[in-house]
Amino acid sequence: MATLTAARRLVVKIGSALLVDRNSGDLRAEWLHSLAADVAWLKGLGMDVILVSSGSIALGRGVLGLPRTALPLEQSQAAAAVGQIRLARAYEEALAPHRITTAQVLVTLEDSEDRRRYLNSRATLETLLGLGAVPIVNENDTVATDEIRYGDNDRLAAQIAVTVGADQLILLSDVDGFYTGNPSDDPEATRFDVIDRITPEIVAMAGDAGSGLSKGGMKTKLMAAQMATAGGCAMAITEGSPLNPLKTLENGANCTWFTATLDPQAARKRWIAAMKPRGEITVDAGAARALEGGKSLLPAGVTSVTGDFGRGDPVAILGPDGRRLGQGLCRYTGNEARAIRGRQSSDIEATLGYPGRAALIHRDDMAL
Numbered sequence: 001m002a003t004l005t006a007a008r009r010l011v012v013k014i015g016s017a018l019l020v021d022r023n024s025g026d027l028r029a030e031w032l033h034s035l036a037a038d039v040a041w042l043k044g045l046g047m048d049v050i051l052v053s054s055g056s057i058a059l060g061r062g063v064l065g066l067p068r069t070a071l072p073l074e075q076s077q078a079a080a081a082v083g084q085i086r087l088a089r090a091y092e093e094a095l096a097p098h099r100i101t102t103a104q105v106l107v108t109l110e111d112s113e114d115r116r117r118y119l120n121s122r123a124t125l126e127t128l129l130g131l132g133a134v135p136i137v138n139e140n141d142t143v144a145t146d147e148i149r150y151g152d153n154d155r156l157a158a159q160i161a162v163t164v165g166a167d168q169l170i171l172l173s174d175v176d177g178f179y180t181g182n183p184s185d186d187p188e189a190t191r192f193d194v195i196d197r198i199t200p201e202i203v204a205m206a207g208d209a210g211s212g213l214s215k216g217g218m219k220t221k222l223m224a225a226q227m228a229t230a231g232g233c234a235m236a237i238t239e240g241s242p243l244n245p246l247k248t249l250e251n252g253a254n255c256t257w258f259t260a261t262l263d264p265q266a267a268r269k270r271w272i273a274a275m276k277p278r279g280e281i282t283v284d285a286g287a288a289r290a291l292e293g294g295k296s297l298l299p300a301g302v303t304s305v306t307g308d309f310g311r312g313d314p315v316a317i318l319g320p321d322g323r324r325l326g327q328g329l330c331r332y333t334g335n336e337a338r339a340i341r342g343r344q345s346s347d348i349e350a351t352l353g354y355p356g357r358a359a360l361i362h363r364d365d366m367a368l
Helices: 029-044 056-064 073-098 109-113 115-130 153-163 200-205 217-230 245-250 264-273 285-292 334-340 345-352
Strands: 009-014 048-053 102-107 134-139 168-173 234-239 255-258 280-283 302-306 314-318 324-329
Touching (some): 029 073, 029 245, 048 073, 048 115, 048 153, 056 073, 073 102, 102 115, 115 134, 115 153, 134 153, 153 168, 153 217, 153 264, 168 217, 168 245, 200 217, 217 255, 234 245, 264 324, 280 285, 334 345
Parallel strands (some): 009 048, 048 134, 168 234, 280 314
Antiparallel strands (some): 280 302, 314 324
């Protein structure tokens, strides 16, 4: 069974009911400060931590005096606009005593479906983590419509976990794991400690999307588990209401772990290798040796570029003899790549007229 402290990079999803009192609409400050202490403890162990947090609409609707019932889209977006400020401030104030910098990252479903936006999101999150910050990610409810919404933060958290190559995802929920049935309806329902494979029988146990104990129900949590584990990320469902919920989990709290068969990097490279290339980049002998040594592909080592591809599209990488070395996600369009081929990274801005990334294809976005 996985242990929390074994993670190198951790994503934690926090539901609205954990952060906001259902009756008063006020922030549950004591609980949030206990979570902040847990985050500081994990970062002290050398771990990267990302929080995927609900709560903006729940906080904003109380400030605006909106009813607790389902809101029309415009009122939900207005509540989110007010609540996002308060949510970000609450996390900042909770983590500041631990000398942890927070960052707000707002995303929509389009950001993961569009490769250019996906690469931008990934680069931003990687940079924030590299600088020691804790990103607070939420769906951008102020602009998202039903057509571009995730609709639940379980799947959003799984997408973020896969995007950043996390090895563990924790869903802090109002239920302490995945059961054979709804335990509030079925006294015979039993909890799984570990699920190694999500079978059709397991899927049937999840029921309908709206029938679970929390928003979206167990169905969305299972969908999150399928997404996360396919990306090499183990996932746990555990009850989040106790103070210090992450330490409580590490100390043996009830939960269900969904195991991953691949590590995140291997899963990502398999995904990249399975894509259909949109173009070809030929490299010289020096660049080929550098790639084989695990380096990123720099423009200086490129001899030719073919194809009309966009930023983030997969391209085949060919050696000087035309032999296919692998493929990767290019950080430039085909026209941009042709313009900077053979040039030093320091010359990119002068060539294109704007600053660019040093690598044409980063080693993390490459499958050889």
